[in-house]
Amino acid sequence: MKPLTDYLDLSQQFPLTRQQLRETDRSTAALVLSSAIVAFLVMSPMLWLVFRATEVDPARAYSLIVSSQTGWITLNSIVLMAVVMLCSILLGVPLAVLTARTDLPHPRFWTIVAALPLVIPSYIGAIAFVGMFGSGGEIDSVLGTTIPAIDGLSGSIFIITLYTYPYVFLTTRAALLSMDSSIVDAARTLNASPFEAFKRVTFPQIRPGIAAGALLAGLYAISDFGTPAFMGANVFTSRIYWETTGFGREYAALLALQLIAIVAVVLVIEAGIGRDEDATSSGDGEGSTIRLGNWKWPAMGFVSLLGVLTLVIPVAIFTRWLFRSEGDRIPAYEFQLEFAFNSVYLALLAALVACLFALPVAYYSGRVNSLTSRILERATYVGFAVPGVVIGLALVFLGNRMLPSLYRQGVWLLVFAYVVRFLPQAVGTIRSSVLQVDEKTIEAARTLNAGRLETFRRVTLPLIMPGVVAGSVLVFLTTMKELPVTLMLRPIGMETLVSLIWNAQDSLAYRYAAIPALFLILISGLSMLLLLRQEGGKLS
Amino acid sequence: MQQRSSEQMGRFGRRTYLAAAGGAVAGLAGLAGCLGDDGDSTPIAEVDPMTQGVDSGTLSWDDLGDLEGEITIYSGRTPDQISGVFEALEQEYDDLTVSVDYDDNDVQVNQILEEETHPADLMYSQDPGALNALHNDGVLQELPSDVLDAVPTSYQHNDGYWTGVTGRTRSIQYNSDRLDETDFDSWDELPTDITEYATDERFEGIISTRPNSGTFRGFIQAMVERKGEEETRDWVRQMAEDQDAQLFEGGSAQAEAVNRGGDDDPIVGLGNSYYAARILNEDPDAPIRTTFTENDAGCLFSVAGVGVLDQVGDAELVAEFVRHLIAEEGQELMMEDNGEYPVVEDIEYVGPLSDLDEINPPEFDLSGFDMDLQEAGDLIEEEGMFS
Numbered sequence: 054m055k056p057l058t059d060y061l062d063l064s065q066q067f068p069l070t071r072q073q074l075r076e077t078d079r080s081t082a083a084l085v086l087s088s089a090i091v092a093f094l095v096m097s098p099m100l101w102l103v104f105r106a107t108e109v110d111p112a113r114a115y116s117l118i119v120s121s122q123t124g125w126i127t128l129n130s131i132v133l134m135a136v137v138m139l140c141s142i143l144l145g146v147p148l149a150v151l152t153a154r155t156d157l158p159h160p161r162f163w164t165i166v167a168a169l170p171l172v173i174p175s176y177i178g179a180i181a182f183v184g185m186f187g188s189g190g191e192i193d194s195v196l197g198t199t200i201p202a203i204d205g206l207s208g209s210i211f212i213i214t215l216y217t218y219p220y221v222f223l224t225t226r227a228a229l230l231s232m233d234s235s236i237v238d239a240a241r242t243l244n245a246s247p248f249e250a251f252k253r254v255t256f257p258q259i260r261p262g263i264a265a266g267a268l269l270a271g272l273y274a275i276s277d278f279g280t281p282a283f284m285g286a287n288v289f290t291s292r293i294y295w296e297t298t299g300f301g302r303e304y305a306a307l308l309a310l311q312l313i314a315i316v317a318v319v320l321v322i323e324a325g326i327g328r329d330e331d332a333t334s335s336g337d338g339e340g341s342t343i344r345l346g347n348w349k350w351p352a353m354g355f356v357s358l359l360g361v362l363t364l365v366i367p368v369a370i371f372t373r374w375l376f377r378s379e380g381d382r383i384p385a386y387e388f389q390l391e392f393a394f395n396s397v398y399l400a401l402l403a404a405l406v407a408c409l410f411a412l413p414v415a416y417y418s419g420r421v422n423s424l425t426s427r428i429l430e431r432a433t434y435v436g437f438a439v440p441g442v443v444i445g446l447a448l449v450f451l452g453n454r455m456l457p458s459l460y461r462q463g464v465w466l467l468v469f470a471y472v473v474r475f476l477p478q479a480v481g482t483i484r485s486s487v488l489q490v491d492e493k494t495i496e497a498a499r500t501l502n503a504g505r506l507e508t509f510r511r512v513t514l515p516l517i518m519p520g521v522v523a524g525s526v527l528v529f530l531t532t533m534k535e536l537p538v539t540l541m542l543r544p545i546g547m548e549t550l551v552s553l554i555w556n557a558q559d560s561l562a563y564r565y566a567a568i569p570a571l572f573l574i575l576i577s578g579l580s581m582l583l584l585l586r587q588e589g590g591k592l593s
Numbered sequence: 594m595q596q597r598s599s600e601q602m603g604r605f606g607r608r609t610y611l612a613a614a615g616g617a618v619a620g621l622a623g624l625a626g627c628l629g630d631d632g633d634s635t636p637i638a639e640v641d642p643m644t645q646g647v648d649s650g651t652l653s654w655d656d657l658g659d660l661e662g663e664i665t666i667y668s669g670r671t672p673d674q675i676s677g678v679f680e681a682l683e684q685e686y687d688d689l690t691v692s693v694d695y696d697d698n699d700v701q702v703n704q705i706l707e708e709e710t711h712p713a714d715l716m717y718s719q720d721p722g723a724l725n726a727l728h729n730d731g732v733l734q735e736l737p738s739d740v741l742d743a744v745p746t747s748y749q750h751n752d753g754y755w756t757g758v759t760g761r762t763r764s765i766q767y768n769s770d771r772l773d774e775t776d777f778d779s780w781d782e783l784p785t786d787i788t789e790y791a792t793d794e795r796f797e798g799i800i801s802t803r804p805n806s807g808t809f810r811g812f813i814q815a816m817v818e819r820k821g822e823e824e825t826r827d828w829v830r831q832m833a834e835d836q837d838a839q840l841f842e843g844g845s846a847q848a849e850a851v852n853r854g855g856d857d858d859p860i861v862g863l864g865n866s867y868y869a870a871r872i873l874n875e876d877p878d879a880p881i882r883t884t885f886t887e888n889d890a891g892c893l894f895s896v897a898g899v900g901v902l903d904q905v906g907d908a909e910l911v912a913e914f915v916r917h918l919i920a921e922e923g924q925e926l927m928m929e930d931n932g933e934y935p936v937v938e939d940i941e942y943v944g945p946l947s948d949l950d951e952i953n954p955p956e957f958d959l960s961g962f963d964m965d966l967q968e969a970g971d972l973i974e975e976e977g978m979f980s
Contacts, residue, residue: 180846189855202857282842294842298699298805299970300706300726380875384680385672442700450707461694461712540696541704545665545712556695560673561845561871 080505085425087413092432095410095473098447099313099435105306114307127315129206130275130288133213134319137274138267140214144359145221145270146263150251151352153229155343163356164226165581168219170363171530172577174551175216176279177570179203180558181367182212191370208284213274215363220273220527221266224482227523228262229255231489231516247343261488265481268323269527272316272438272477278537289315290440297442309443316438320431364574371567378564386557386565389548393572396549397580399464399539400532403471404479404525410472411479411524416513418480419487433480436473441537444474449541460542467542471532478531479524486520487513526584533577550576634904637912638735638753646739647916651939654685654922661688662910667705667713669698669723670897673871677930678923682914698723698807705902706730714905715914717758719897720807721959724755733900737912743919748896748936751960757896758918759933762885762954763812764866764892765790766851770880771860775799783861783884787816787891788824790863791831801839801859802832803847804978808865808895810969815957816890822972829976840978844868852881863891870932885952894954896936 106114117123151157152164170178185191186200203211232255240250281291289312296305345352411433418430436444448470452460459466490513498508514521536551543549550569557565643658660682668675672695679691694713696704702723705711711732718724727733733754741753748757765783772780776795790796803809816825832838839859841847848868850858866883873879885892899918905911917923924935934942934949942948 184853187853187855188857189850189853193855283846285840285842291842295805295970297703298807299810300699300702300723301970302703302706374875378875383673385676445700446703446707449704453708453710457710537700541700545692545694552695556672559843559845560671561849561868561875562673564875 077505081421084413084417085429088417088426088429091410091414091476092429094469095436095476096432098444098451098473099439101447101450102306102309102313102439102443105303106310108303109307117304117307118311123311126287126289126292127311129286130290130312130315133206133210133281133286133288134271134275136210137214137217138271140210141218141221141270142263142267144214144218145266146225148218148222148356149225149229149259150343151356153226155345155349155352157345157349157352161582161585163353164585165578166356166360166364167222168526168530168581169574169578170216170359171219171223171527172533172573173216173363173367173570174279174534174536174554175213175277176283177367177554177558177566178216178363179208179212179280179283181370184370185366191373204284206281206284206286206288209277209281209286209288210274212280212284213277214270215359217270217273219530220269220478221263223523223527224262224266224269224485225259226262227482227519228259228485228489230519231486232258258489261485262482264323265485268319268434269437269478269481271319272434275312275316276438276440278440278442293440293443302446305443305446309439313435313438316435320434324427324431368567368570368574371563371570374564375567378562380562380564383560383562383565386553386560386562388553388565388568388572392548392550392553392569393576395547396533396551396573397576399467399471399549400529400580402464402468403475403532404529406468407472407476407479407528408483408521408525410476411483412521415480415483415520416487419484419490420492430480430484434477437475437477441474441535442541444470445538445541448473448538452542461545463544464547467539467544470538470542471528471535474535474538475528475531478527479521482524482527483517483520486517486523490516522584526581529580529584530577533573635908636734637901637905637908638737640737640908640912642737642739642916643909643913646737646742647919648739648742651937652916652920654917654920657916657920658913659688660686660910660913660917662907663690663692664715664907664910664914665713666691666693666715666717667701668693668695669701669716669718669720671695674719674867674897674931675717675927678918678926681922681926682917702726705732711902711904713902714911716900716902717897718900720811721750721755721757721896721898722807722811724750724898724900725960727900728754732903734903734905736901736915740912740915740919744936745938747956747959749898749959750900751958755898755900756915756919757898757936757959759924759927759931760894760896760936761865761867761933762892762894762949762952763808763890764864764869764883764885766848766862766864766866766869766881766883768851768854768858768860768880769882771854775860780882780884785885785887787886787889788820788828790861790891791828791836794835796861797836799860800832800836800863801841801847801850801861802863802978803841803844804973805842806844808893809863810973811895811959812890812893813969813973815893815955817969817972818957819890819955826972826976829973829978833977838978845871848872848881852879854880867932885947888953888955890955890957892952892954893957894934894949896959897933 148167152160152167157163182203183190187193187203192198202208237250237254240254241247245253276290278290278294281288282294289308293305293308296302296308414430414433418426448466452466456466494516495508495512498512499505503511534551536555539549540552550573553569554566554573557563644656645652676693679693683689683691698718698720701716701718705713705716705727716724716727724733728750735753736756740756741749744756748760749755767780767783769780777783784790784793790800813825813829816828841850844864845868847862847864849872851860851862852872869881869883872881899915901911901915919937921940924937924940927933928935928943
């Protein structure tokens with residue numbers, strides 16, 4: 054089949070008919086309405102925050118907000134977020150180019166290795182790192198050397214970056230695959246150096262993708278609960294944690310609202326960077342690849358090193374206890390295949406529902422650049438920036454009252470909670486793919502009398518598929534590792550891989566964390582393989 | 594190519610839809626089952642024991658009524674600590690199902706406080722402060738009098754809204770391999786007065802604690818009660834500033850650091866003894882050891898216990914279930930699994946720890962735990978101890 058872009062000129066010759074225009078209005082209205090519903094649904098838990106926060110005595114609330122303590126945690130949180138964003142870009146973008154644009158052997162395997170750190174809860178990574186490299190750790194007891202202590206703010210930044218750079222990697226990779234690389238070839242034939250071609254042609258095209266990923270990494274960092282607490286970093290989430298341990302839910306809510314205020318500023322700033330009307334292409338993703346030559350060895354070595362640091366070490370630390378431990382059996386922690394099934398089932402449902410919710414929002418904000426579309430799109434990010442425990446409590450409050458039949462029965466309230474938390478991962482990736490679709494392609498299809506839905510199904514959807522796949526991979530992987538909301542809203546007695554890992558490490562029975570951790574990585578890897586196939590044969 | 598991939602997506606979607614629909618049906622069925630037993634909520638204190646009350650001497654499970662039906666528990670304790678006794682009960686009674694929801698203790702309390710109707714019949718917590726917080730919000734109900742009579746009053750709530758099931762004391766953990774690195778000549782020199790841990794210069798830079806735990810706040814409250822607020826504030830400040838105590842966010846992480854013994858790790862830690870017991874269970878050669886202060890807040894005796902939520906499915910079943918925890922087998926199973934002290938006086942403690950008489954923990958009103966939890970938290974923070 055000839056690419057539809059070949060018919061581009063037709064659109065000028067046959068303008069849309071009156072009837073088609075009317076239809077357009079109606080479907081735009083439907084799009085706005087469905088985006089608005091999605092935005093309202095995922096913002097609804099924030100009502101609880103406001104409700105609880107108003108229980109704090111106003112004078113005390115004021116003195117808390119203007120205290121120097123608040124100043125410090127604000128500064129620390131912003132530093133944490135900004136540095137994690139920067140480091141994730143420095144790691145994620147080169148990896149994306151490496152797996153999508155070069156002749157690296159077995160690109161699909163390396164893609165999976167580079168993306169998998171996302172399934173490891175970052176505090177598990179933190180525990181493993183301290184156990185491996187810290188003073189008194191494995192390396193210390195064998196070689197007598199340690200790396201500088203990983204703790205505090207810098208330790209949190211280091212660990213969180215290692216487990217969040219895949220956001221940038223996956224979104225950038227999707228943008229690279231969606232973009233028409235023949236324009237890079239064109240630039241090269243015009244004598245641009247590879248670097249020049251990247252800077253002037255490729256980079257503007259993938260900038261929305263990079264920005265979307267960096268935003269996710271930054272928001273993950275600022276909302277991460279476990280790692281800063283474990284590392285002793287003084288940020289918003291560790292304060293919220295402190296308040297929840299004293300049952301001060303109203304103070305936790307107040308802090309969470311302050312966190313949202315910071316995030317709102319970031320979302321507005323990022324809205325300026327992430328938009329780009331130039332980023333359009335026909336998206337066949339074929340074209341020249343960079344030849345690595347002998348550079349492929351250091352390249353593979355680098356990805357392997359990342360894989361060892363982020364994936365092998367946690368599993369190895371736990372596995373070592375399998376052999377060393379002389380403890381009594383703890384039947385409650387024995388691994389059952391059902392736990393793995395539960396994890397995958399929940400993660401698949403979350404990925405599916407998140408993509409369905411994300412499509413109207415991403416499509417609307419990608420096609421129409423209006424204040425409404427931007428606000429609706431940005432609204433979906435708020436849930437991602439709020440710590441899971443807080444979202445969980447909000448949904449306990451709302452779900453228990455409004456949907457008592459779903460509360461702790463069946464998985465739907467839980468799946469909804471995952472969507473509240475992780476929707477922006479799908480919105481961001483799908484939207485950057487939508488931005489890359491050339492308007493004219495769609496108009497061309499419409500002039501060929503394709504109905505709106507048919508155009509979407511046969512033209513737009515295939516073009517934005519890399520974004521949809523990247524989005525569902527992101528939601529899938531993060532749901533696999535999600536813990537606080539899972540524990541609060543799961544049907545009573547439902548165990549997942551991560552709940553078992555958490556129980557085992559919480560009880561210091563590390564040997565029981567080894568098998569579920571291994572399963573977590575293997576199953577996520579296999580699931581990614583299946584999902585990546587949806588992209589078509591681009592990589593093979 | 595694109596055609597193929599959209600086809601595959603379609604198939605993937607349909608199959609998931611089928612799975613999802615199955616889930617929804619299962620959910621509805623569960624809902625129907627649950628609506629049924631939500632109706633009546635007779636106060637459990639008004640239901641007669643099935644056979645006899647547990648206050649008539651030490652009873653075994655055979656002396657008690659048969660447990661039939663489903664009971665739901667929110668637990669702040671971990672499965673390794675308590676699942677043994679639930680499994681034993683399920684084995685004893687074929688028609689009994691115990692569904693337990695395990696989560697962080699504080700999260701469970703917050704969650705119950707946010708709920709309007711409670712799926713759980715019981716909350717099982719290791720922290721009296723947590724149970725008091727629930728009672729203060731009016732979500733617990735009074736326990737049957739025979740249960741309250743079976744447990745010493747100091748191990749239960751003043752008005753009978755919760756009871757302890759097992760107990761433990763706070764302890765001093767230390768790494769027995771690292772004597773050389775300290776200024777002590779022998780571990781026997783470790784003070785038996787908690788005050789000295791904040792003032793003795795030999796602890797500077799090697800001591801640690803965990804300020805965010807419920808029991809630490811309880812410990813602070815106990816100290817306020819015994820020594821006054823001024824002295825307690827001094828203690829916290831000296832601990833934070835002079836001793837530069839390392840602060841941990843988890844009891845496991847703290848005990849593990851003491852045990853690991855790296856250059857940056859603390860050599861001494863203030864915390865519950867069962868963390869050390871767990872490490873020694875996994876690795877008998879581990880260097881971590883525990884000792885106790887004497888008759889002060891440092892060896893505060895605290896209980897893990899249960900509170901019954903105000904709406905329960907089957908009052909008779911829930912009451913009889915609590916009796917089983919207090920009865921002989923319940924107490925013994927907990928002792929074995931957990932290395933904790935029984936709360937029922939006639940049951941003898943057999944285990945590796947010192948006898949309670951030797952440690953002589955202070956008398957302290959556990960019902961007062963939490964009344965000023967927020968205040969205790971503020972005090973800790975104001976004096977500079979915040980991780």
